[in-house]
Amino acid sequence: MSPKIVDKELKTREIAQAALVLFSQKGYETTNVGQLAEIAGIGKGTIYEYFQTKEDLFIASINEWIEQDLTQMIALVDENDDPVIKLFTFIEGSMELHQNEDSSKIRLFIEFIKHAVMEDGIIYKKRNLIKEMKNRWVMMVVDILLHGVSKGVFKPEIARDAEKIAVNLLAYLDGISIRGLITEDAMENVPHTEYYIEGFFKSILAEPDKFGIYIKNL
Amino acid sequence: MSPKIVDKELKTREIAQAALVLFSQKGYETTNVGQLAEIAGIGKGTIYEYFQTKEDLFIASINEWIEQDLTQMIALVDENDDPVIKLFTFIEGSMELHQNEDSSKIRLFIEFIKHAVMEDGIIYKKRNLIKEMKNRWVMMVVDILLHGVSKGVFKPEIARDAEKIAVNLLAYLDGISIRGLITEDAMENVPHTEYYIEGFFKSILAEPDKFGIYIKNL
Amino acid sequence: MSPKIVDKELKTREIAQAALVLFSQKGYETTNVGQLAEIAGIGKGTIYEYFQTKEDLFIASINEWIEQDLTQMIALVDENDDPVIKLFTFIEGSMELHQNEDSSKIRLFIEFIKHAVMEDGIIYKKRNLIKEMKNRWVMMVVDILLHGVSKGVFKPEIARDAEKIAVNLLAYLDGISIRGLITEDAMENVPHTEYYIEGFFKSILAEPDKFGIYIKNL
Amino acid sequence: MSPKIVDKELKTREIAQAALVLFSQKGYETTNVGQLAEIAGIGKGTIYEYFQTKEDLFIASINEWIEQDLTQMIALVDENDDPVIKLFTFIEGSMELHQNEDSSKIRLFIEFIKHAVMEDGIIYKKRNLIKEMKNRWVMMVVDILLHGVSKGVFKPEIARDAEKIAVNLLAYLDGISIRGLITEDAMENVPHTEYYIEGFFKSILAEPDKFGIYIKNL
DNA sequence: CATGAATGAGCGTTCATTCAT
DNA sequence: CATGAATGAACGCTCATTCAT
Numbered sequence: 001m002s003p004k005i006v007d008k009e010l011k012t013r014e015i016a017q018a019a020l021v022l023f024s025q026k027g028y029e030t031t032n033v034g035q036l037a038e039i040a041g042i043g044k045g046t047i048y049e050y051f052q053t054k055e056d057l058f059i060a061s062i063n064e065w066i067e068q069d070l071t072q073m074i075a076l077v078d079e080n081d082d083p084v085i086k087l088f089t090f091i092e093g094s095m096e097l098h099q100n101e102d103s104s105k106i107r108l109f110i111e112f113i114k115h116a117v118m119e120d121g122i123i124y125k126k127r128n129l130i131k132e133m134k135n136r137w138v139m140m141v142v143d144i145l146l147h148g149v150s151k152g153v154f155k156p157e158i159a160r161d162a163e164k165i166a167v168n169l170l171a172y173l174d175g176i177s178i179r180g181l182i183t184e185d186a187m188e189n190v191p192h193t194e195y196y197i198e199g200f201f202k203s204i205l206a207e208p209d210k211f212g213i214y215i216k217n218l
Numbered sequence: 219m220s221p222k223i224v225d226k227e228l229k230t231r232e233i234a235q236a237a238l239v240l241f242s243q244k245g246y247e248t249t250n251v252g253q254l255a256e257i258a259g260i261g262k263g264t265i266y267e268y269f270q271t272k273e274d275l276f277i278a279s280i281n282e283w284i285e286q287d288l289t290q291m292i293a294l295v296d297e298n299d300d301p302v303i304k305l306f307t308f309i310e311g312s313m314e315l316h317q318n319e320d321s322s323k324i325r326l327f328i329e330f331i332k333h334a335v336m337e338d339g340i341i342y343k344k345r346n347l348i349k350e351m352k353n354r355w356v357m358m359v360v361d362i363l364l365h366g367v368s369k370g371v372f373k374p375e376i377a378r379d380a381e382k383i384a385v386n387l388l389a390y391l392d393g394i395s396i397r398g399l400i401t402e403d404a405m406e407n408v409p410h411t412e413y414y415i416e417g418f419f420k421s422i423l424a425e426p427d428k429f430g431i432y433i434k435n436l
Numbered sequence: 437m438s439p440k441i442v443d444k445e446l447k448t449r450e451i452a453q454a455a456l457v458l459f460s461q462k463g464y465e466t467t468n469v470g471q472l473a474e475i476a477g478i479g480k481g482t483i484y485e486y487f488q489t490k491e492d493l494f495i496a497s498i499n500e501w502i503e504q505d506l507t508q509m510i511a512l513v514d515e516n517d518d519p520v521i522k523l524f525t526f527i528e529g530s531m532e533l534h535q536n537e538d539s540s541k542i543r544l545f546i547e548f549i550k551h552a553v554m555e556d557g558i559i560y561k562k563r564n565l566i567k568e569m570k571n572r573w574v575m576m577v578v579d580i581l582l583h584g585v586s587k588g589v590f591k592p593e594i595a596r597d598a599e600k601i602a603v604n605l606l607a608y609l610d611g612i613s614i615r616g617l618i619t620e621d622a623m624e625n626v627p628h629t630e631y632y633i634e635g636f637f638k639s640i641l642a643e644p645d646k647f648g649i650y651i652k653n654l
Numbered sequence: 655m656s657p658k659i660v661d662k663e664l665k666t667r668e669i670a671q672a673a674l675v676l677f678s679q680k681g682y683e684t685t686n687v688g689q690l691a692e693i694a695g696i697g698k699g700t701i702y703e704y705f706q707t708k709e710d711l712f713i714a715s716i717n718e719w720i721e722q723d724l725t726q727m728i729a730l731v732d733e734n735d736d737p738v739i740k741l742f743t744f745i746e747g748s749m750e751l752h753q754n755e756d757s758s759k760i761r762l763f764i765e766f767i768k769h770a771v772m773e774d775g776i777i778y779k780k781r782n783l784i785k786e787m788k789n790r791w792v793m794m795v796v797d798i799l800l801h802g803v804s805k806g807v808f809k810p811e812i813a814r815d816a817e818k819i820a821v822n823l824l825a826y827l828d829g830i831s832i833r834g835l836i837t838e839d840a841m842e843n844v845p846h847t848e849y850y851i852e853g854f855f856k857s858i859l860a861e862p863d864k865f866g867i868y869i870k871n872l
Numbered sequence: 873c874a875t876g877a878a879t880g881a882g883c884g885t886t887c888a889t890t891c892a893t
Numbered sequence: 894c895a896t897g898a899a900t901g902a903a904c905g906c907t908c909a910t911t912c913a914t
Contacts, residue, residue: 027336029247033888034897043896045890054888107335114328117321117399118245131400164413167397171410172386175393179385181335182349192389195382199421226877251905261879263907272905463772465683469909470876479875481911490909543771550764553757553835554681567836600849603833607846608822611829615821617771618785628825631818635857662898687884697900699886708884 012050015040016060017068024104027111028058028122055122062112062123066133069105070140077140083148084201084214090144091197094173106177134170141166145204154204165204172196230268233258234278235286242322245329246276246340273340280330280341284351287323288358295358301366302419302432308362309415312391324395352388359384363422372422383422390414448486451476452496453504460540463547464494464558491558498548498559502569505541506576513576519584520637520650526580527633530609542613570606577602581640590640601640608632666704669694670714671722678758681765682712682776709776716766716777720787723759724794731794737802738855738868744798745851748827760831788824795820799858808858819858826850 018040022031033054037044051057076093077086096105115121116130123129145162148154158165176196180189202208236258240249251272255262269275294311295304333339334348341347363380366372376383394414398407416433420426454476458467469490473480487493512529513522532541551557552566559565581598584590594601612632616625638644672694676685687708691698705711730747731740769775770784777783799816802808812819830850834843852869856862 025337027332027339030336030338032886037897044888045896045898046894048889049894049896103335110328110332110335113396113400114245114332117325117328118248119243120248121245127400131402134397134400161413164410167407167410168390168394168414171393171397172390173393174396175389175391176386178331178392179352179389182331182345182352184349189385192382192385195379196386203417203421250903262905263879263881264877266906267877267879461773463768463775466772466774468907473876480909481875481877482873484910485873485875539771546764546768546771549832549836550681550768553761553764554684555679556684557681563836567838570833570836597849600846603843603846604826604830604850607829607833608826609829610832611825611827612822614767614828615788615825618767618781618788620785625821628818628821631815632822639853639857665898686882698884699900699902700898702885703898703900 008050012060013064015042015047015050016057016064019057019061020065020108021104023058023061023111024108028115058115058122059126059129062129065105065108065112066129070133070136073137073140077144083144083151083153084205086144086147087141087201088197088214090141091169091173094170094177095193103181106181109174110178110181137170138163138166141169148204153206155206158204169200226268230278231282233260233265233268234275234282237275237279238283238326239322241276241279241329242326246333276333276340277344277347280347283323283326283330284347288351288354291355291358295362301362301369301371302423304362305359305366305419306415306432308359309387309391312388312395313411321399324399327392328396328399355388356381356384359387366422371424373424376422387418444486448496449500451478451483451486452493452500455493455497456501456544457540459494459497459547460544464551494551494558495562495565498565501541501544501548502565506569506572509573509576513580519580519587519589520641522580523577523584523637524633524650526577527605527609530606530613531629539617542617545610546614546617573606574599574602577605584640589642591642594640605636662704666714667718669696669701669704670711670718673711673715674719674762675758677712677715677765678762682769712769712776713780713783716783719759719762719766720783724787724790727791727794731798737798737805737807738859740798740801741795741855742851742868744795745823745827748824749831749847757835760835763828764832764835791824792817792820795823802858807860809860812858823854 015036019031019036022035022039025031033047034044036054036057037047040047047054047057051060073090073093077090080086080089112123112130115123116127118124142162145154145165146159149156149159149162176189176193180186183189198211201211201214205211205214233254237249237254240253240257243249244253251265252262254272254275255265258265265272265275269278291308291311295308298304298307330341330348333341334345336342360380363372363383364377367374367377367380394407394411398404401407416429419429419432423429423432451472455467455472458471458475461467469483470480472490472493473483476483483490483493487496509526509529513526516522516525548559548566551559552563554560578598581590581601582595585592585595585598612625612629616622619625634647637647637650641647641650669690673685673690676689676693679685680689687701688698690708690711691701694701701708701711705714727744727747731744734740734743766777766784769777770781772778796816799808799819800813803810803813803816830843830847834840837843852865855865855868859865859868
């Protein structure tokens with residue numbers, strides 16, 4: 001690849017990343033190309049040097065987001081080797097979505113889901129994009145769980161059900177994040193979530209009674 | 219004296235209900251007023267005899283949906299007095315959302331959430347509409363739980379945490395329903411859900427070991 | 437004519453008169469049929485029992501206005517036999533248009549003129565309607581002038597130029613009325629008008645110097 | 655760096671000037687944006703690159719017209735230093751409005767007045783625009799009159815009444831111009847006007863009897 | 873005879889996209 | 894390569910008119 005091509009690729013990604021801000025704030029339909037150009041710091045026509053259509057930019061944005069999000073989470077989880085800390089970090093990282101005042105990630109998630117499932121949604125035919133992403137998240141959690149089993153920290157019998165547990169955990173995290181959005185007080189759901197997490201950990205820990213000790217160290 | 223007698227309120231509700239079909243299939247922005255008129259079996263201009271704007275029709279549709287959905291579920295749950303059956307019915311009723319080939323309800327949910335949380339969403343300023351609905355669902359579950367406690371079927375100690383449990387259950391159900399949408403095979407999540415439900419019931423039943431017996435009778 | 441027909445005619449005129457209120461306030465285009473029905477105290481559909489189109493109602497309104505206006509002025513002028521008083525009454529009656537806070541007549545005049553002269557104006561093809569009316573006003577003034585000449589009050593030589601004088605007076609009265617509309621203070625033009633009238637009377641009176649005496653008696 | 659260099663201000667004025675043609679022919683309401691675009695030789699959407707709304711274009715048109723009209727008249731009047739010729743030129747210039755087959759200016763005047771005085775007229779709240787314009791015309795005439803007085807051509811005593819005389823003259827010119835519009839034969843009013851002008855000049859000339867001599871030289 | 877619910881043509885306006893520069 | 898002026902299809906909405914009652 002010549003440097004020129006690398007530059008083009010880089011700029012393409014920069015535009016897609018800039019677009020994420022607006023897509024998460026206003027949604028796809030009510031964000032117009034002029035605004036996308038403005039936030040990317042380029043001219044309206046220049047958008048079309050990098051993307052064939054607004055839809056293409058949207059799809060590229062999803063890809064950016066998926067990549068970014070996963071990479072970030074992987075880095076976060078990899079920081080520590082302790083399975084409990086790994087899982088806890090993962091959950092906390094996911095919760096960041098709604099505890100934070102910046103709920104852009106979960107709003108993006110909703111927007112993307114919408115366009116994946118609506119009949120004439122932009123990514124209705126590229127639904128597998130989201131699906132694959134979701135699967136990669138499942139795999140992350142599964143890996144952590146199996147790692148914990150192999151270390152003797154998690155119950156051995158959960159190995160068989162690791163995928164189910166992972167999917168269910170992720171479903172819960174999505175659901176509680178969305179709930180967080182339609183809540184006046186961002187902290188409202190915190191006790192519920194803590195309650196859930198405690199139950200969750202106790203159900204997978206080899207020594208459930210040690211949950212309190214684990215948690216103290218975090 | 220109005221010669222052409224029309225039950226304005228009834229027709230208003232009929233149009234709002236017809237609109238739900240398109241709003242759930244295509245979303246708000248990509249459904250145009252002509253299509254809304256067509257599916258309601260009326261002329262484009264007639265929409266404006268019943269609603270001031272397309273936005274108003276959207277909001278009326280939400281209200282129809284909320285009313286419909288809750289009424290339906292209440293009827294379903296009230297059919298039986300046994301707390302376990304009540305809760306099971308409730309969960310199954312919620313799951314219908316994504317096990318069914320008709321996923322219109324969960325798609326509506328996403329569309330409405332989107333417009334509740336996006337900066338220029340139609341119901342951004344009427345977010346409490348959705349919030350209130352969600353609270354009514356929480357109350358339903360809480361009632362079932364407390365009913366079960368008073369009957370000695372559920373553990374007495376969950377009474378204190380009933381709201382947390384309810385919120386968490388609903389969050390999970392939302393999350394797994396959304397997952398169901400981006401899945402090729404509608405049945406894919408069934409085992410995960412069953413696994414979750416088993417764990418859930420065992421965590422609240424006074425006699426967890428009897429879960430198998432309960433479930434056999436359903 | 438059967439009484440039914442008389443009733444119909446009467447109601448037709450009543451509607452046309454009621455419409456004048458709105459046509460003078462808002463103009464033809466921005467007044468809609470619903471508003472015309474409301475001010476006439478009838479149903480929207482009923483308008484079409486009496487007029488084929490909104491345009492027809494507009495034309496009928498003009499006719500009502502013309503009739504009304506002339507009849508009123510004739511009555512006013514006929515109250516007295518003195519030519520100076522007649523003429524003065526006439527001018528004052530015309531000025532009423534703009535000295536009054538109710539400038540509906542002059543606004544109607546503008547609206548009607550507009551639709552008489554614009555290419556696709558409602559009465560572009562019935563322009564003679566307005567023209568005839570204007571001529572009848574000219575005749576009124578001419579009659580007063582000739583009456584004054586025959587009574588020796590006005591200069592005999594103006595008989596020859598009576599029509600010119602009449603037309604010019606009317607033109608001035610229209611012009612100053614319109615000016616009155618775009619004036620903040622309704623009284624602003626009063627001194628100008630008085631100045632004009634003094635000059636006008638002095639130019640036609642057989643004994644110009646007696647103008648002061650005449651005016652004192654009014 | 656804008657590659658396609660367009661003088662935005664110039665084009666804005668060009669569009670506003672082109673619009674004048676239609677506004678004077680058809681009026682504001684019955685001229686649609688497509689037609690305005692067509693006469694300006696641009697696409698419908700392009701109108702909105704230069705004006706926020708159709709109303710704004712209308713207002714800009716008025717401003718163009720006011721500017722144009724005054725500038726033209728000032729140039730005409732300034733051509734000569736003789737007060738009589740100046741005033742005569744002014745009156746003739748004003749009369750052009752209705753002697754000409756192109757009566758667009760007086761039709762515009764009516765349209766603008768209408769929208770200045772009707773309750774929901776476009777420039778009801780910008781009435782002072784028209785008012786200021788009218789005042790500038792008054793000042794032009796006043797200046798000519800005072801110039802004539804200072805040159806000894808006009809009676810010294812009119813200096814005191816210059817404004818009244820000016821307003822009255824302008825009112826007459828407006829009125830007679832409007833009359834010209836609803837006349838079949840454009841020449842019909844010429845003798846009346848001549849009669850008026852003769853009277854007018856004789857009333858202000860220091861030596862009224864010389865009017866015939868003055869007029870001969872024009 | 874009187875009505876107002878129903879209608880669609882037509883409006884003003886927006887915006888993704890094109891393309892001359 | 895970058896631009897923003899230009900565009901017209903498509904939108905939401907209005908309203909004169911019709912007609913079943």
